[in-house]
Amino acid sequence: MMRPIATTRSATGIPTGKLAVWWLIASEIVIFGGVLGGYIMHRLGHPDWAHQAIHTNTWAGAFNTFVLLTSSLAAVLAHQAAEHGDGKKAAKMLYLTVVGGLVFLVVKSFEWSHEIHAGYTITSNTFWSFYYTAAGIHGIHVIVGMIIMLFIAADAAKGKELQRVENVGLYWHFVDIVWIFLFPLLYIAK
Amino acid sequence: MINKYVPSASTFAPDIDNLILLILAIVGFWFLLAEFVFFGLILKFKEEPGRKAQYVSGEKPEEKKWVSIPHYATLVFDVIIVVMAVKVWHTVKIEMPDAEKENVANVRIIAQQWAWTFVHPGLDGKLDTEDDIATVDELHVQEGQTYVFELTSRDVLHSFSVPVFRLKQDAIPGRIVKGWFKPTMTGQYDIQCTEICGIGHGIMPARILIESPEKHEAWMKATPPTRSAPIDFIATEQPLEDGKVGALNPATPDAALARNGLNNNGEDTP
Amino acid sequence: MAELTPSVAAPATAAPAHHGPSYVKTWGILLGLLVVSVVGPMLEIRVVTLLTAFGVALVKAYIVAKYFMHIDVEKRYVTYLLFTMVVLMGLMVAAVSPDVLKHDGHRWENRAAKRSVVRGENSAKAAAALPGAVHH
């Protein structure tokens, strides 16, 4: 597919792909803002939710934070490799980041199945409704990020479209930052 | 101006009417002026062969003046309107009649899918006493008596609206909203539900009967006391379906539809 | 995809040579902060929990944004844009909380919400009173 000249122009000095990702992050901030804003207001309004929050597994949350932080490190190393034009290394690092995402999802699925098994389902209490919805939306963003990252890694391995490595890295760091706020809100506020 | 069509039957109705009149005057003037200038310019500067248009950038101060004058005027008039509006809002929605200074009667209004339940205090003037009178779709009030109402809904959002009082307040399930009115005219008028609440939204009209003190007392004496569901039925987890709450079974949704000649799908039964 | 011109990093911005602490070092700091944010709340002191759990989260977010996303090297309006969105959410929550967060206000009372708080407390006490209640 021939790329139009429009994509190659950069009147602002920011490459088009990266500029678009910044705009995507801006629109995602207000989406997560809506969910977390609703949750924070309800959580402060319903102190009794603390009794529900006790049943969240803080260790699983903490470990998942560690996993995402590590995958962010891999993403930024991939970007560093891409800057030096080393497509192969960038691809390897991106695959590492995807593995990090996988570990995150596996830990989360165990965590959720345990909680659901213990009776804390999405409809058992509005706290759990927010818990599953917020973490669920975040989880979907992790999955979408991983899928896109695989495509970009495949291209990067062939040395093509290396600037996209940084773009998907930005998105991944943002998803990590959302989790950095989700973790205390859902797990620690007991 | 509005009271020519819709009588103003409460103490704050004239305040709202006057506010509407003020806004109409200010806004009407600016609207007509703008339209006049607008059509004037179109006619004056219609295309004529051989006449070239002028080059006016609108950036020069003496040109900008033509826009900043109406700009600041709009600001000034907006401030006037907002000050008056907030004053009226304060009267209607912020101030509450002081129970000590004037005798205040309490009324309870419960909206539900597709009927209104009104709980009157009865002869002793107190709610939650034996002589309470609960009615469906008919609110009896006494002219000249200040009323404070508690408004809630059993199921979805409704809105208690009495056009002749210029009063409107949404009823929210789980919440109790207070408001006040003081009727100043006798007569029978509409009560509307002004928030969409399902297929019966159009068939839950109620009537407000503003009676003279004597007629009101006569009505209270003539009407047997009837109990109704407690107002905070959501809070006290009182199941709605039991239907046995108090003598009055206001109206399950289907009953309200049937009363207005509709089947459960909202179709007119011939 | 016949590409007229190789599309390695766009020329407009010379690829920012990496400066500042090495990524792995930054990662180490982040892990340290994670430990603080987990251990802190264990002391069950409210202000410590607030500081460690949420304060640390802000610091971690700042570090990821600065060192991993290089937002400081980016054009200034990108930072302003993202910051504006966050402020917008703050203003929304501020304007909505008198209705949703608080359960009563001027001439209205959210009985259902108050009731659900009481119900939550009761069911928690009941659960706690059960012999051998599950604690973990």
Place this chain on the structure above:
Amino acid sequence: MSAATETHGHAGHGHDAHHDEGFIKKYLWSTDHKMIGFQYLFTGILMAVIGGFTVYAFRMQQAFPGTHIPGFGRVTATDYNALVTTHGSVMVFWVAMPVLIAALGNYLIPLMIGCDDMVFPRLNRLSYQIFLLSSVVLVASFFVEGGAFGGAWTSYPPLSAKAEYSLTGTGSSLWLTAVALEFAAFLMGGINFVTTVMNSRAPGMRMFDVPMVVWMIVIASILFMASVGPLVAGAIMLLFDQQLGTGFFDPAKGGDPILWQHLFWFFGHPEVYVVLLPAMGIVAEIITVFSRKKLFGYKTVLYTAIGTGVLSFFVWAHHQFVAGIDPRMANVFSVTTLLISIPVAEMIFVYIGTLYGGSVKLNTPMLWALSFIAEFLLGGVTGIFLGASGADVYFHDTYFVVAHFHYTFFPIAFIGAFAAITYWFPKMFGREMNDTWGKVHFWGTIIPFNGIFIPLFLLGARGDHRRIYDYRHFPDLMKAGMQDLRVFATVCLLVLLAFQVVFLVNLFYSLVRGKKASANPWNANTLEWAAPSPPPHGNFPEGLPNCYRGPYEYSHPDRAEDFWPQHVKGA
């Protein structure tokens, strides 16, 4: 690679040498911004026909309650709510936004900033496909068991959250999914627009050389992106309430219906400015061309547009004055609401000022643009009644509100769209629309439009409340003359709908048989007129233009002709 190098001399990149694409590739699977613009335009027109049919059905029920409506049958209470909800949702989400933002944005932006396409052509195609999917999901919701969703386009829970309240369980969830998909489509589209305008402007096109319609569509996209987020979250929460039984908005489970109202209107009010600004941009382009006049204060218009956009985030609760929010908060929003009337009023004053000293040519596009200003003035002015909290206590949810927002939405969605289509038709299709039939359609729409909504102002002031399918249940609303006003409004609607056939015939006839149009039939300045009509794939076969001056240099003193195209180098 040197993107900054001048690609002027470059004789059209590899695009033109392509073979003649098949029907699918050219029309359905195209990534050309013009084709995607047409796809949005014709889908929008089709949805406008659906919107028009729904209003025909329920207005006939209003005028002749309980009778058999030709073409629909008896309108029951269930049908009425579904028709009203569909009319509202379709007109806002599936007509105003696609036509004004997506169709015109897609078509005009690359042409007017002098580049060959959007920065992400495939993302652009995907955004249309998701939009098409949302339209299909919405139309499907008409035919599911229980019928289309009947809880108004605002979809307030608990009515919209529980099937036993709305009796349209499936319809509610399909409606919500359709709206969420439409948001996704416009988020993608918005990012594409903003990035294209920021990065791909023609060399030499500075910030203040960008035509006003491009600026307005970009500001609209930013407003949309910044305001839709919380409602996307709200939609997910409402969908879970509907399908899984969670309690986000259910008071019995500790949820709060007021939270949805806030999330909805936090989006809802910026949304009306999202559709207003493109229409203002269209009007700016047209009145400058046909009065041969420079826009009166380009910077004033731009800064007031940005000011309106920023302020639009702090006014939302004027929709909820009596909806149970804390009464003390209402005054805050009443102040901000009246403040926002100032920048919008200033924009209108500037447009009126532009006519001064002009040589006004009253052809069809200009008639539409001028009538936009005339009609929108009344819309804006009646908004003050509703923004003032004291008066809103009476007017809320009455037909006064309906008349107010039709005096703003109709000029935006229809008058603005007719102005744009009649003005850019020669460029889009290389043929000219018939001007006489255009005028017939103009007068046949404008006069009945006022005939519909002025009576509704009066009815609203007399107490007619919204979404009532049969006023005969309300004795106070059946007083002398009120039903006659409803009949008169409905008759005017029938006349208006009839005249739309004139437009459709004129549109499709001229598409094939219209007089051949030159590249610049109106002698306008903006870059799209530098391309041939219709522009081929890649837009500028002789190479992408440069920009040497602002878009509104009409009747410049030291230039012979009364226009000075942006891409022309010398005097």
